[in-house]
Amino acid sequence: MxxxxxxxxAQATFERSSKDEVELLVDVITRARAESRLSKSDIGFTCSxxxxxxxxxxxxxxxxxxxxxxxxxxxxSHVEMDGAWALYEAWVRxxxxxxxxxxxxxxxxxSQGNLNQVLSTQLDPYFLAPLWPExxxxxxxxxxxxxxxxxxxEDEIGSIATPRYGDGAAAMVLVAGPLLERASNAAVIxxxxxxxxxxxxxxxxxxxxxxxxxxxxxxxxxxxDVDVAVACAPYAYQEILLRRAxxxxxxxxFTFLGGNSVYPYIVAGxxxxxxxxxxxxxxxxxxxxxxxxxxxxxxxxxxCLLEVQP
Amino acid sequence: MNYAVTRxxxxxxxxxxxxxxxxxxxxxSALVEGRxxxxxxxxCSKVVLPPRGACPTCGIATNPRDNVxxxxxxxxxxxxxxxxxxxGQTIKPPYVYASILLDGADVPLLHLVEVPVDKAxxxxxxxxxxxxxxxxxxSLEAIRWFVPTGxxxxxxxxxxxxx
Numbered sequence: 240m241x242x243x244x245x246x247x248x249a250q251a252t253f254e255r256s257s258k259d260e261v262e263l264l265v266d267v268i269t270r271a272r273a274e275s276r277l278s279k280s281d282i283g284f285t286c287s288x289x290x291x292x293x294x295x296x297x298x299x300x301x302x303x304x305x306x307x308x309x310x311x312x313x314x315x316s317h318v319e320m321d322g323a324w325a326l327y328e329a330w331v332r333x334x335x336x337x338x339x340x341x342x343x344x345x346x347x348x349x350s351q352g353n354l355n356q357v358l359s360t361q362l363d364p365y366f367l368a369p370l371w372p373e374x375x376x377x378x379x380x381x382x383x384x385x386x387x388x389x390x391x392x393e394d395e396i397g398s399i400a401t402p403r404y405g406d407g408a409a410a411m412v413l414v415a416g417p418l419l420e421r422a423s424n425a426a427v428i429x430x431x432x433x434x435x436x437x438x439x440x441x442x443x444x445x446x447x448x449x450x451x452x453x454x455x456x457x458x459x460x461x462x463x464d465v466d467v468a469v470a471c472a473p474y475a476y477q478e479i480l481l482r483r484a485x486x487x488x489x490x491x492x493f494t495f496l497g498g499n500s501v502y503p504y505i506v507a508g509x510x511x512x513x514x515x516x517x518x519x520x521x522x523x524x525x526x527x528x529x530x531x532x533x534x535x536x537x538x539x540x541x542x543c544l545l546e547v548q549p
Numbered sequence: 550m551n552y553a554v555t556r557x558x559x560x561x562x563x564x565x566x567x568x569x570x571x572x573x574x575x576x577x578s579a580l581v582e583g584r585x586x587x588x589x590x591x592x593c594s595k596v597v598l599p600p601r602g603a604c605p606t607c608g609i610a611t612n613p614r615d616n617v618x619x620x621x622x623x624x625x626x627x628x629x630x631x632x633x634x635x636x637g638q639t640i641k642p643p644y645v646y647a648s649i650l651l652d653g654a655d656v657p658l659l660h661l662v663e664v665p666v667d668k669a670x671x672x673x674x675x676x677x678x679x680x681x682x683x684x685x686x687x688s689l690e691a692i693r694w695f696v697p698t699g700x701x702x703x704x705x706x707x708x709x710x711x712x
Binding site for chain 2 (some may be wrong): 257258259260261262264265266268269279292294295296302304305306307308309310348351352353356357360364365368369
């Protein structure tokens, strides 16, 4: 294993944007590249994150490459997931040791469809999806399970409101090896891990986030006395499960992205890591934990531990 | 009763309202006025059409100041003859679908060419036949098809970079 660090991050989030994916991305990628002080040719690997179901357009990640300037041809990959998983792939790629910088980006324009309905299509196609349980309905079931199990009271849960899904894009530059030595204000990824629970909602214990807990343990972030933690999830009540699963100390300043703020689906997880990085880069923290989630009712979770560049 | 289920129907219908973005909106609005606009990259000077708000080669942002009007005449750099009927087809096969390099653009545009299929060829000079102004919508259907101009064919050297 070698140290891989975040050198820069840029994002743009909107309730609804008149820009298309290329226009959103070219802005954040240009800013992230400039902040990292690396040029296009320094980037040895590019990994993008998007989901065609958001915009209802096939292969949107291919046309999004117009924002990158993929000439001469580049080494590139894509995940149909939140950008935090593109970050994970880029981190793995940089472990190979033959390239020292990677660009990670994510985009989503969920304002073009009804995301609450669209999310039904990620469920099992035989037994669940034909019933069209919307995102809100599944969230309601999870909240009810939490109340019944005594995890929290009905008052603490509040109401299950449809998240304010928005449009957005984010970009991040990672460095390793000699490019990390030359970097300033970078945040080293000390640990990163992601875990997934069963696809079937009925097969899971919805009253705890076991995959968050396991990912946090494997990333070395569990019960860690870090300065800040940033977690994200679309529904406000999910903050309760995430706080428990991450088992942070009282000293840690905890930020939750989601609930009442605009939630840029597919971008939110990478934003979470980006916010944690920004706290370190600006000198407000020496260590941070970041969390990202994907799938219904916190099915899949990623945790990473960041520390200031030594 | 015990029988094998060999098929189940689970219809999926998801409505989307797709917005084209700012650069493409300018392009589509101009089509209604009978104009084709591209974007000139400030770094490599290439003209991209339809515009996307970024130069796909350089990866830098373009803006409305980079808009250039491109000719509605150009050269067929590649073509195919469509012989196969498919759902939603509006023209009876066989017909010619071509990659047309408009004069002043650096990215060929895909469109129909109104020419007998045995007369289609690379290098053929063509011009847009626009739909009447009242029938134009913000789509490439504002151009009905391209028709041969009768000019001498362009030399292969003139367009080989785009073929």
